[in-house]
Amino acid sequence: MAYSEKVIDHYSNPKNVGTLDKSKTNVxxxxxxxxxxxxxxxxxxxxxxxxGLIADAKFxxxxxxxxxxxxxxxxxxxxxKTVDQALAIDNMDIVEELNLPPVKIHCSVLxxxxxxxxxxxxxxxxxxPALELEGAKH
Amino acid sequence: xxxxxxxxxDNNATTPMDPRVLEAMLPYFVEKFGNAASRNHSFGWVAxxxxxYAREQVAKLINADPKEIIFTSGATExxxxxxxxxxxxxASKGNHIITATTEHKAVLDTCKHIEKMGGQVTYLxxxxxxxxxxxxxxxxxxxxxxxxxxxxxxxxxxVIQPVREISAIARKHGVLFFTDGTQAVGKIxxxxxxxxxxxxxxxxxxxxxxxxxxxxxxxxxxxxxxVTAQMDGGGHERGMRSGTMNVPAIVGLGKACEICMxxxxxxxxxxxxxxxxxxxxxxxxxxxxxxxxxxxxxxxxTNISFKYVEGEGLMMGFNKxxxxxxxxxxxSASLEPSYVLKALGLGDDxxxxxxxxxxxxxxxxxxxxxTINAITETVLKLREMSPLWEMYKEGIDLNTIExxxx
Numbered sequence: 001m002a003y004s005e006k007v008i009d010h011y012s013n014p015k016n017v018g019t020l021d022k023s024k025t026n027v028x029x030x031x032x033x034x035x036x037x038x039x040x041x042x043x044x045x046x047x048x049x050x051x052g053l054i055a056d057a058k059f060x061x062x063x064x065x066x067x068x069x070x071x072x073x074x075x076x077x078x079x080x081k082t083v084d085q086a087l088a089i090d091n092m093d094i095v096e097e098l099n100l101p102p103v104k105i106h107c108s109v110l111x112x113x114x115x116x117x118x119x120x121x122x123x124x125x126x127x128x129p130a131l132e133l134e135g136a137k138h
Numbered sequence: 139x140x141x142x143x144x145x146x147x148d149n150n151a152t153t154p155m156d157p158r159v160l161e162a163m164l165p166y167f168v169e170k171f172g173n174a175a176s177r178n179h180s181f182g183w184v185a186x187x188x189x190x191y192a193r194e195q196v197a198k199l200i201n202a203d204p205k206e207i208i209f210t211s212g213a214t215e216x217x218x219x220x221x222x223x224x225x226x227x228x229a230s231k232g233n234h235i236i237t238a239t240t241e242h243k244a245v246l247d248t249c250k251h252i253e254k255m256g257g258q259v260t261y262l263x264x265x266x267x268x269x270x271x272x273x274x275x276x277x278x279x280x281x282x283x284x285x286x287x288x289x290x291x292x293x294x295x296x297v298i299q300p301v302r303e304i305s306a307i308a309r310k311h312g313v314l315f316f317t318d319g320t321q322a323v324g325k326i327x328x329x330x331x332x333x334x335x336x337x338x339x340x341x342x343x344x345x346x347x348x349x350x351x352x353x354x355x356x357x358x359x360x361x362x363x364x365v366t367a368q369m370d371g372g373g374h375e376r377g378m379r380s381g382t383m384n385v386p387a388i389v390g391l392g393k394a395c396e397i398c399m400x401x402x403x404x405x406x407x408x409x410x411x412x413x414x415x416x417x418x419x420x421x422x423x424x425x426x427x428x429x430x431x432x433x434x435x436x437x438x439x440t441n442i443s444f445k446y447v448e449g450e451g452l453m454m455g456f457n458k459x460x461x462x463x464x465x466x467x468x469x470s471a472s473l474e475p476s477y478v479l480k481a482l483g484l485g486d487d488x489x490x491x492x493x494x495x496x497x498x499x500x501x502x503x504x505x506x507x508x509t510i511n512a513i514t515e516t517v518l519k520l521r522e523m524s525p526l527w528e529m530y531k532e533g534i535d536l537n538t539i540e541x542x543x544x
Contacts, residue, residue, distance in 0.1 A: 019528065031539075033541070035487035035490070035526060035541065036485065037486070040525055040526055042525035060528060062451075062524045062527075064451045065451050
């Protein structure tokens with residue numbers, strides 16, 4: 001299976017690899033997937049409390065090239081968005097942007113789940129109810 | 139020698155054809171095109187002579203009689219014909235077959251088919267090394283057992299089963315012994331007499347011969363073995379395999395066997411030294427594990443798991459220059475990781491993290507050096523990107539985490 005150029009580019013030069021301080025209340029962390037399934041994504045957001053915008057986003061991913069590319073792209077898209085705008089990111093946007101083949105759609109679903117899990121974590125830390133996460137649909 | 143890219147280390151999937159094989163085949167496409175079954179003219183005689191000669195070359199490599207060689211389209215057909223053919227031919231004696239969970243799909247799916255046809259199949263487990271337990275094998279034999287089907291060398295991990303001990307058990311109980319020799323024939327000495335093999339399937343394209351051709355060895359003496367044909371037709375190959383002989387491919391298979399016969403010993407020595415160097419180089423990485431027995435193993439194969447990185451993601455780091463296989467689910471359509479690695483007791487996570495290396499006749503020392511460096515670099519890079527590696531380094535036991543299974 002050939003990868004799209006965009007997947008290769010994100011894989012070769014991943015954006016925003018790293019770890020944010022999860023003890024901070026303005027940092028939300030989402031950890032999704034499972035080692036047995038061959039992909040685990042950890043995605044973190046740091047919200048600027050003054051502006052309400054996502055000031056930073058980081059990821060680490062165990063998975064195939066498409067999983068790495070999906071999470072790298074997600075962190076790029078998250079930066080500068082409000083939390084509500086971030087919630088609107090749909091996995092099919094990622095599929096389209098990266099030209100993922102059908103067999104790799106689950107990578108984009110996982111990235112969307114990771115975004116939602118990170119936002120939910122941020123909400124809980126800041127006294128808001130957790131998000132109803134769909135998860136487990138792939 | 140100069141480094142030649144890309145590097146092909148997937149010789150268990152298929153081997154490049156040896157140019158000497160191609161040379162032997164070429165006259166049989168246009169010039170000597172006859173049908174080996176045409177008994178009444180020179181075109182047929184020339185083709186028949188070529189097939190007979192190839193049959194001798196093939197037989198010699200495995201210490202068989204030429205009459206015991208049935209040409210097939212490859213090992214999948216050989217597995218089907220050998221197993222289904224025995225099942226049908228010996229139906230009056232019994233309906234039970236014993237095989238192992240790490241067999242190739244061509245054997246496993248054939249056995250599944252036999253179960254649908256009313257047969258009974260026992261699937262032996264293997265130990266962490268990938269070897270079957272001989273006592274378990276013997277205990278599984280019943281008065282209905284007609285066949286033991288255990289492969290010679292495994293395609294994913296290269297582990298060699300104790301063939302002689304297996305055949306001794308088979309003999310003792312009057313059961314036939316079939317082995318899939320696809321990965322072993324031409325790589326290590328395989329001797330159907332000394333090894334006590336009754337039937338054996340193998341293929342041309344795993345030993346530097348052409349694709350689409352293989353052979354099934356069927357013993358003719360002590361005991362005389364027969365298989366029921368699985369294709370009806372002109373009664374070729376002593377009635378066991380109908381179909382016009384694929385003369386150029388058969389000539390190629392013969393030549394490939396002859397070359398293996400002459401060069402196997404030196405080649406195995408050279409490749410096992412290279413394989414060991416590759417393995418030792420990569421085992422310098424932390425949390426790297428060799429899968430399967432290192433003692434009972436084909437000389438050109440190793441299978442290594444690099445924990446906390448995923449196999450397909452790993453291959454993407456160098457697949458422009460290095461061709462390999464992974465046991466990762468992502469490389470298969472099924473999304474299931476390798477059943478062979480799982481049979482060794484590996485967790486799915488380690489199975490997902492595995493790479494299979496199959497060295498071959500044209501692998502060079504320079505390519506091995508390049509491979510060690512490229513893979514080491516990619517593993518290190520991906521571990522920096524891996525949340526699992528970070529947790530491992532922080533001393534978090536990954537088994538204590540409640541993963542969202544999907």
